[in-house]
Amino acid sequence: MAKKNTDKRKGYGKLLDAWVPPDGAGDPVGCVATTFTFSPIFFEEECLGRFLQLETDPGEDGPLYLVEREEKLSQVICAAALVDQHHCKGFRSLRWDLLSARLPGGVLHAKLVLLHWGNLIRLIVSSANLTEDGYRRNQEVFGVINFEPGVDAPVECLGTCIEFLGEAVSYLGQGYGQASPVVGRWGAFLEQVRTTIKGWGLSELKRGPREIGVSAVLTGPGRASAFSQLRGLWPAGSPPDEADVLSPFFDSGGGPNLPATELWGLLKQRGEAQVTYHLVAERGDGEDIMRIFAPKNILEAQPGSRQGVSTEIRQLKLEEARPLHAKALWLNNASWVAYMVGSSNFTSAGLGISRKPNLEANLLYLARYQSNRALIKALRSSFPASIKLAEGVHLKWDPAQGAEDEAPSGMVLLPSEFGPATYSSDENQKHLLELSLNGSPPNGWEILDEGSRQVFYNEQDWISSVSPENVTLSWASARPPSGFFVRWSNSGGEAWWPVNISSPVDLPPPEELKDLPLEVLIDILTSARPLHQVIKNLRHRKREGTNRDYEALIDPHRRVDTSTFLLQRTRRVSRALTALRERLERPIPTATTLDWRLSGPVGVQAIASAIVKEGKSEEEKAFLLTELALELSRITPTKAPGCIPAKMVKSAIRKVIEELKTEVSSRSMKEIPYLRVYVQESFKEALG
Numbered sequence: 087m088a089k090k091n092t093d094k095r096k097g098y099g100k101l102l103d104a105w106v107p108p109d110g111a112g113d114p115v116g117c118v119a120t121t122f123t124f125s126p127i128f129f130e131e132e133c134l135g136r137f138l139q140l141e142t143d144p145g146e147d148g149p150l151y152l153v154e155r156e157e158k159l160s161q162v163i164c165a166a167a168l169v170d171q172h173h174c175k176g177f178r179s180l181r182w183d184l185l186s187a188r189l190p191g192g193v194l195h196a197k198l199v200l201l202h203w204g205n206l207i208r209l210i211v212s213s214a215n216l217t218e219d220g221y222r223r224n225q226e227v228f229g230v231i232n233f234e235p236g237v238d239a240p241v242e243c244l245g246t247c248i249e250f251l252g253e254a255v256s257y258l259g260q261g262y263g264q265a266s267p268v269v270g271r272w273g274a275f276l277e278q279v280r281t282t283i284k285g286w287g288l289s290e291l292k293r294g295p296r297e298i299g300v301s302a303v304l305t306g307p308g309r310a311s312a313f314s315q316l317r318g319l320w321p322a323g324s325p326p327d328e329a330d331v332l333s334p335f336f337d338s339g340g341g342p343n344l345p346a347t348e349l350w351g352l353l354k355q356r357g358e359a360q361v362t363y364h365l366v367a368e369r370g371d372g373e374d375i376m377r378i379f380a381p382k383n384i385l386e387a388q389p390g391s392r393q394g395v396s397t398e399i400r401q402l403k404l405e406e407a408r409p410l411h412a413k414a415l416w417l418n419n420a421s422w423v424a425y426m427v428g429s430s431n432f433t434s435a436g437l438g439i440s441r442k443p444n445l446e447a448n449l450l451y452l453a454r455y456q457s458n459r460a461l462i463k464a465l466r467s468s469f470p471a472s473i474k475l476a477e478g479v480h481l482k483w484d485p486a487q488g489a490e491d492e493a494p495s496g497m498v499l500l501p502s503e504f505g506p507a508t509y510s511s512d513e514n515q516k517h518l519l520e521l522s523l524n525g526s527p528p529n530g531w532e533i534l535d536e537g538s539r540q541v542f543y544n545e546q547d548w549i550s551s552v553s554p555e556n557v558t559l560s561w562a563s564a565r566p567p568s569g570f571f572v573r574w575s576n577s578g579g580e581a582w583w584p585v586n587i588s589s590p591v592d593l594p595p596p597e598e599l600k601d602l603p604l605e606v607l608i609d610i611l612t613s614a615r616p617l618h619q620v621i622k623n624l625r626h627r628k629r630e631g632t633n634r635d636y637e638a639l640i641d642p643h644r645r646v647d648t649s650t651f652l653l654q655r656t657r658r659v660s661r662a663l664t665a666l667r668e669r670l671e672r673p674i675p676t677a678t679t680l681d682w683r684l685s686g687p688v689g690v691q692a693i694a695s696a697i698v699k700e701g702k703s704e705e706e707k708a709f710l711l712t713e714l715a716l717e718l719s720r721i722t723p724t725k726a727p728g729c730i731p732a733k734m735v736k737s738a739i740r741k742v743i744e745e746l747k748t749e750v751s752s753r754s755m756k757e758i759p760y761l762r763v764y765v766q767e768s769f770k771e772a773l774g
Contacts, residue, residue, distance in 0.1 A: 097467030101221050104210050104230050105136035105201065112204020114138050115282075115675045116163035116275040119199040120254055120447070121216040122429075124169040126176035126184065129216050134165060134182065137201055142618055152596045154618035156181060160590050160686065161679040164275035166268070167216060168254055170194040172497050175582030177536065177568045180509060180593055183268045184569075184584040187257045188502065191442025192307070194254065197429045198247060198447040202279055204675055204726075207233040209244055211302075211428050211449045213413045224411035225404060227332075227427045227468060229449040231300060235286045242290055244283065246302040247447070248276050253306070254445055261505025261522035268506070268586045278676075298461055299452040303426055305438030306445040312430055312437040313348045316415075319450055321422055325354040329361045330416035332402075332469065333432035334409075336380050338485055344434045346387030350395075354419070358394035364472040366410050367401040374480050376401070381485035399481070400472035414469060418455065425451045425465050498579035500572060503527040509566050510588035517561040517592075519585070523548065524555060530575035533583070536567055566593060590678050591685060599687035604696035608662040610688050611669070617688060659710060663717040666693065670718075670739070673726040680730060680738055690718065690742050694749060704751040705758055712768045715746045719772035743772050 107114075117137055119129070131144050138158040142151040159165055159181035166183035170193045174186035187194035197220075199210040212228030214220035233239045255262075255272050262269055291297065303315045310318075320326065329349055337343055346361070353359045366379040378399065388397045404410055413431050417424040428448025434440035453462055475481075505522030512518060521533075521543070532544040543559060551557065561567070566587075571580040587593055594600070598621060602610075613620045670690075674680045684690045694714060701707035718739050723732035747769050756762070 097464065097469075101210075101212060101214055101226065101228050102132060102136060104199075104208065104228065105133050107137070107139065107201075107203045107206060111206040113673075113675060114158065114162050115202040115204060115278065116165060117199065117201045118164060118166045118168065118251060118272060118275060119216060120168045120187075120194060120196045120251070120445075121173075122170045122193060122195045122197070123173045123215040123217050123220070124167065124176070125217045126167075126178040128218050128221070129167055130178055130182065132221070133216065134159070137165075138162075141616070147618075147622075149596065149598050150618045150622050153598055153621055154616070155179065156593075156596050156599075157617050157682070157686075160593075160682045161676060163278055163676045163678060164271040166272055166275075168194065168251075168272075169216075171499055174584060175569065180566050180568060180585065180587050181590070183271060183586045185255065185258055185268055185272070185586075186500070186584060187254060187445070188259045189257050189307070189445060192435055192440075192444040194257065195429050195436065195444040196250075196254065196304070196447035198251065200247065200251065200276075200279065202275070202282065204673070204729075205234060207244070207279055207282065209233070209247055211247075211447050213411055213427070213429055219409075220411065223408065225408045225470060227412035227414055229300075229427055229451070231449075233283060233286075233288060235288075238289045238291045240291050240300045241283060241288050243300050243302045243449075245280075246304065248279060250302070250304045250306075250445075250447065252276055257445075259502050259505065260524040266506055267508060267588045297453075298458065298465075301450045301452070303428070303430075303448040303450050304446065305430065305436075305443055307443060309438060309443070311348070311439045311443075312426070312446070312448065313352055313439065316417070316424065316426065316450070317352060319452065320417070320424060321452075324419055324421070325352065326417035326422070326424065327354050327357070327359045327419045328417070329353060330414075330469070331361065331363045331432055332410075332412055332414040332416075334366065334379075334411055334413070335431040335433060335436075336384065336485060337433050338381065341383070343381060343383040343387050344439055345432050345437050346384045348437070348439055350387055350389060352417070359392075360396045360398065361388070362398040362400060364400050364402050364470065366404065367399075367475075370480075370482050374478060375482055376475060376479045377482045377484055379484050382481075382483040398474075400474060403471045403473060410470070412470065416466075416469060421455055423453050423455050423458075423462050423465070425469075427451075427468075498573075498577055498581045500581040500583055501528055501574075504572065504583055507570065507583050507585045508588050509561065509585050509592060511592040517566070517594075519559045519561050519567070520588075521557045521559070522555065523553075523557060528574040528577070532573055534571040534573070534580070536569055536571065539571065542570065564594065591681055595687040601699075602687060602692060602696065604659070604693070604700050607688060607693055607696055608658050611662040611665040611693075612658070656710075660713065662693070663714055666690065666714075667717045667721055670721050670735070671724055673724045673729045674735060675729050677730055677734075680735060684738060684742055690714070691745075694746055698749055705761060708750045708761060708765055711746050711750055712765050715743045715772045716768050718743055718746075740773065743769070747773075 114137055140154055142154045144151045166185060168185045168187055171186045171188045174184060178184060197212045197214055201208040209231045210228060212226060214226040214228060220226060231240060233244060255269060301319050303312050305312050349361060363384060368377050370377045385397050389395055402410060415426040426448050430436040430446045430448050435444045436446055451465055503523060503525045505524050508520045510518050530545060533542045535542045567585050569582050569584040572583050573580045610617060610620050670683055682689060694711060697710045698707055721739055723735040725732055750765055
């Protein structure tokens, strides 16, 4: 899925490339992302596909893509997108979480991504939403910081962003406490990043005379404004005397322009100072008319009583068919340069100076001007070029395009009374839906199935159950729901209620991996290739007619009877068990990875089930289950930074051995004394 960046222009690159791990990064551990607008298909196939290094394509490989995606997503701590409530909707795989942020008054506008592989942590802060337009069409700006063992980095910046992500998930609404599964996975991932950084022993990067300092500028309810933070981060001494503003959106309406006024307050208050706005502009009806997409009151913020101050308007030189969506603020004086990039538009809500601020995320790069010219030039190259306006041109101000973060007209939001919707399974593998309903939902509400649009549950059903806060319902379909449509009296439309899983083990595996025959499991375990490649080969062999036993992979209802040659394969089974042990001895970064290796469709329990199902006799089953238990008892888990403790692995394996012991038939041991002795002594050794 990863594609090489071919853009050689300085300061330019492909944002999707930032989701691709470099060589040696290790296995994926987890990722979280925040965004305002959102495309679940783009996030799943393009972003997660690169993060996980998927080799298959959803359009060309079909079931193989599902197999690879399920296997890799099932082994990460968390893969989640936190989306503003106005855009949190869409069909998806429940292997990753979709969370709806409900800010009081403002919106979640931050575009922050945190990626963790075994040997690398990457922070991405950008202006781009997680959409096709944001990553492939618009002109955007982004910053990337890598953290890896043995390399000092801006750890304080990372810690601030982790704290911000923890705060952002607190805006999910009623019913989402610390005990909520999705909040738990999000929090566990952030804690894992903290633990990994501590384990690597990273120190804060000390800014020398030729180093660029990096800090996070994060705004939101209860946080200082961007201007206050910039004032605190700017080095002591003379304030900046020049500012360049890049923004596609501004405050609408009359009166003073508060961001422009605050910016002038940030610059030095005596002597010469200049603010330059780099704006989208186009020729109007006449040759001497220039249409400016900004409000005129940005000019009126300039101090009128001071000499030597000026405001300049420049026209951006934008690439054709690439709308401006980048946001940046450049500050400098003779000694220092500061460059802020990220999600904040030049608006009161975006810069944190309104009563209802947005959640925004930006990076600030700070450097000495005299000793760092090459690095400063590299930073400046990412700022879009602009040209002076022609002399005598008449400006026609057009601020009517509105703010980016305004709520879309006609949008129906899910009422706050609707809390988490959680998909789970009970001990009998029965699929369940738990719906959290708080307070008094609007009258006449109905929940509709995402596919058929039939009413799945409604207010009358709820009232007849004495209006419980938590409703548990059976889910009969084999496919888990990614969400429900919700409507109510006079709603004027339908809201979207996303569904998330209680635990990764609650999701059924793809049809291609259900109840695999023992012969197929042996081939998978003894192959050095990834799971999806092995299955691709098996499917090819089936099409070529070279091995009809593998038809079971394509049609789970047609199983091959392998019982007549189980004893003849004992040697192959032994090799498979050895491969299974070696697989479990590899570093295990997360508890979900351990669960997949033990309970997944090609794990220990799958092997045990196939033995029980296909064994020709109870004696054969007893012997092979005992061999499996012995192989598990010999596992020596590999210790590695950031991985789960070996003690935890051994404890989980012991439970599996105990379960295997219960599967051994007592009748088989009564009839064959030497087998009874072998089984008893072997399990005593395995559990000793």
